[in-house]
Amino acid sequence: MNMSDLQIKFVPLVIAVVVLTSFLLVGLLHKVRESSDYGLGGRSIGRLGSGAAIASNWMSAASFLGMAGFFYLYGYLGLACVIGWTGGYVLLLILLAGQIRRFGKYTAPDFVGERYDSPAARLISALISVTISVIYCAAQFKGIGILFGWLFGLPYTTAVTFGSIAVISYVVFAGSQGVMKNQQLQYTILIISFIVPLMFLAKKLGYFWLLPQFGYGAALPQLSPEFRSSFTLPFAGSSLFQWSALCFTLMVGTAGLPHVLSRFYIVPNIRDARWSLVWGLYFIALIYWSAPAYAVFARLLEAKSGVVPDLATARGMADMIVITAATKGGLPLWLVGVLAAGGLSAAFATVSGLLMTGAASCSHDIYAGLLHPAASEYRKMRVAKGCTLLLALAVYLIAVNPPGLIVEITAVAFALAGNTIFPAFLLGIWWGRANRQGIITGMLLGVLITFAAPLFGTFIPTLATIFPVTSSALCGAPLVILVTIVVSLLTPPPPERIRRFLATEVHGHLD
Amino acid sequence: MSDKQWSEVNLLRPKKGYMGGEVLITSVILIGWGGATFGFQLLQKFLATTPQGENIFTRYTFFNLPLNVWFTGQFLPLWFVILCMIYNLYIDRLTERHSRTRYPYEHE
Numbered sequence: 001m002n003m004s005d006l007q008i009k010f011v012p013l014v015i016a017v018v019v020l021t022s023f024l025l026v027g028l029l030h031k032v033r034e035s036s037d038y039g040l041g042g043r044s045i046g047r048l049g050s051g052a053a054i055a056s057n058w059m060s061a062a063s064f065l066g067m068a069g070f071f072y073l074y075g076y077l078g079l080a081c082v083i084g085w086t087g088g089y090v091l092l093l094i095l096l097a098g099q100i101r102r103f104g105k106y107t108a109p110d111f112v113g114e115r116y117d118s119p120a121a122r123l124i125s126a127l128i129s130v131t132i133s134v135i136y137c138a139a140q141f142k143g144i145g146i147l148f149g150w151l152f153g154l155p156y157t158t159a160v161t162f163g164s165i166a167v168i169s170y171v172v173f174a175g176s177q178g179v180m181k182n183q184q185l186q187y188t189i190l191i192i193s194f195i196v197p198l199m200f201l202a203k204k205l206g207y208f209w210l211l212p213q214f215g216y217g218a219a220l221p222q223l224s225p226e227f228r229s230s231f232t233l234p235f236a237g238s239s240l241f242q243w244s245a246l247c248f249t250l251m252v253g254t255a256g257l258p259h260v261l262s263r264f265y266i267v268p269n270i271r272d273a274r275w276s277l278v279w280g281l282y283f284i285a286l287i288y289w290s291a292p293a294y295a296v297f298a299r300l301l302e303a304k305s306g307v308v309p310d311l312a313t314a315r316g317m318a319d320m321i322v323i324t325a326a327t328k329g330g331l332p333l334w335l336v337g338v339l340a341a342g343g344l345s346a347a348f349a350t351v352s353g354l355l356m357t358g359a360a361s362c363s364h365d366i367y368a369g370l371l372h373p374a375a376s377e378y379r380k381m382r383v384a385k386g387c388t389l390l391l392a393l394a395v396y397l398i399a400v401n402p403p404g405l406i407v408e409i410t411a412v413a414f415a416l417a418g419n420t421i422f423p424a425f426l427l428g429i430w431w432g433r434a435n436r437q438g439i440i441t442g443m444l445l446g447v448l449i450t451f452a453a454p455l456f457g458t459f460i461p462t463l464a465t466i467f468p469v470t471s472s473a474l475c476g477a478p479l480v481i482l483v484t485i486v487v488s489l490l491t492p493p494p495p496e497r498i499r500r501f502l503a504t505e506v507h508g509h510l511d
Numbered sequence: 512m513s514d515k516q517w518s519e520v521n522l523l524r525p526k527k528g529y530m531g532g533e534v535l536i537t538s539v540i541l542i543g544w545g546g547a548t549f550g551f552q553l554l555q556k557f558l559a560t561t562p563q564g565e566n567i568f569t570r571y572t573f574f575n576l577p578l579n580v581w582f583t584g585q586f587l588p589l590w591f592v593i594l595c596m597i598y599n600l601y602i603d604r605l606t607e608r609h610s611r612t613r614y615p616y617e618h619e
Contacts (some may be wrong), residue, residue: 020547030542076580076583079580079583079584081581082584082587082588083548083583083584083587083588086591087544087548087586087587087591089591089595090540090544090591091597093595093598094536094537094541094597094598095537095541098533098602106539162573171560171593202611208575213585214574214575215575216575217572217574217575217576217580217581218575220575220576220577228564231580232569232577232579232580233561233563233564233565234552234555234559234566234569234579235555235556235559235562235563236564240556241552243552244549245609246604247548248549252593259538260547271603271606273600274599274602275599278592278595278599280594280597281588281591281595282592284592285586285588285592288588289588292584304573373542374514382609414554417609428524429520430520430521431520431521431522432519432520432521433519433521499517499519499520502520503518503519503520503526503584504517504594506520507520507525507526507533508517508526508527508528508530509528509530510529510606510609511526511528511529511530511609
């Protein structure tokens with residue numbers, strides 16, 4: 001770290017503050033004007049607008065900072081993220097979207113509790129959803145810490161503490177004022193702040209800048225042979241199994257991620273919801289086509305300067321690489337500020353969404369659903385507020401000493417979703433015979449599988465090979481599905497009421 | 512709904528009608544999804560001439576990128592968008608067809 005890294009950067013700081021404040025202000029004005037119409041509102045914004053909302057809901061520090069960092073470090077393996085996080089939407093659309101909508105329960109605990117007719121299954125899925133939110137948030141906090149460190153010129157630990165306080169204040173303020181998210185505005189800011197600096201960078205380095213997504217390839221031959229092969233040869237840095245396992249895990253995780261599922265169902269009509277998903281996927285792809293370019297340019301700048309960091313150093317810098325590439329590439333400081341502001345707003349929005357749903361789940365599913373069924377609305381609200389802070393504290397404790405790269409932490413959350421929630425939805429929708437004994441066994445097994453590598457990997461190395469911590473769902477999800485089927489067949493079928501409902505309403509609504 | 516005839520829902524044994532159509536298009540899209548994603552990586556493994564995976568696709572470039580990188584990193588996300596569009600078009604038609612048989616005069 002050189003001296004300029006330890007200085008406070010005023011212009012970028014002002015830009016970041018202005019962007020984040022403008023979201024709050026627009027949200028407040030929006031609230032005053034149309035308090036009845038909730039955020040992702042219906043036909044007025046249309047399918048394109050809803051698509052932008054889906055994409056901005058999806059964009060997080062993992063997309064904005066983590067993906068380029070992962071690509072910078074692992075080359076071709078990084079494409080597994082690009083594919084995993086887009087291909088998951090195909091699974092979501094064709095296997096779950098329409099059917100869950102006809103079922104009428106959109107959050108994982110609501111669906112699991114109703115479909116499997118079991119408070120215990122509901123509780124387990126609520127605990128899992130909250131855990132997913134906490135892990136996913138930890139990756140966002142790491143991103144916020146890195147960006148705060150750069151903006152204020154602070155070391156990571158101090159920066160992540162300040163960043164956590166800032167994001168929690170933001171969430172609490174937005175929550176207490178009922179700020180509406182303007183997700184179209186947010187997506188517009190995100191895409192501009194990601195692509196425009198990339199165009200500048202491509203122009204500065206002398207590549208085709210109008211579409212840097214296509215231009216960056218020309219830089220590949222300039223890289224050192226080591227990175228050229230890592231970026232271009234499929235098995236230079238990872239095996240076929242590692243690549244497929246990561247890709248598959250991110251796919252089933254996407255289809256099972258609680259906040260993605262529930263967000264998608266606010267669109268009032270199913271046909272519009274299906275088509276807005278197509279737009280959403282396209283808008284997500286726009287960012288994902290560009291992320292590898294930052295990584296390639298970063299490696300190019302290193303090759304040009306002749307200082308190539310060793311693997312450990314590179315790992316330490318990877319999550320910062322988008323910003324590093326922009327500064328080293330000679331971009332004006334204000335433009336790097338725009339980039340940082342985009343990353344911050346992606347992380348802030350994701351954290352506020354996840355913490356609020358996590359806290360709501362604690363209060364609604366765990367506290368009111370199980371401990372105090374008669375709790376008043378006021379009491380539930382108090383519990384939810386308390387839970388927001390408790391969850392944030394848990395997230396902070398993970399993020400202050402981050403266990404891995406942003407993408408790696410995020411991938412664990414996806415693996416957990418893919419090993420538990422995804423099988424519960426898939427079997428719940430497509431197999432009437434799946435029952436509560438089956439799914440409870442399955443979800444508990446899924447939790448064990450997700451954490452098998454860190455828990456038992458040292459005693460039983462095979463487990464760590466079959467279920468790598470970031471990519472356990474390739475072998476995990478099918479195993480969970482199989483065990484759920486076997487246990488369901490060995491125990492009595494679920495109530496006839498539910499099986500009939502599945503057959504006549506979810507799959508027979510037009511017969 | 513209560514007196515309607517019903518049979519157990521099973522993805523592998525879909526009933527005729529709307530669900531049959533749904534399962535058919537879902538299977539077709541799933542093949543397109545898995546084949547292009549994992550099938551292509553398998554094919555690269557199969558065609559690899561070195562342990563690092565050099566193969567016919569890594570030798571040609573397209574849009575400045577080696578063909579395998581272009582296909583995986585740039586074409587596949589687009590392919591997913593196309594798959595979703597095909598699915599939606601089919602389901603739109605399926606829904607219209609079945610709505611007509613159920614309420615024959617509604618669409619006149």
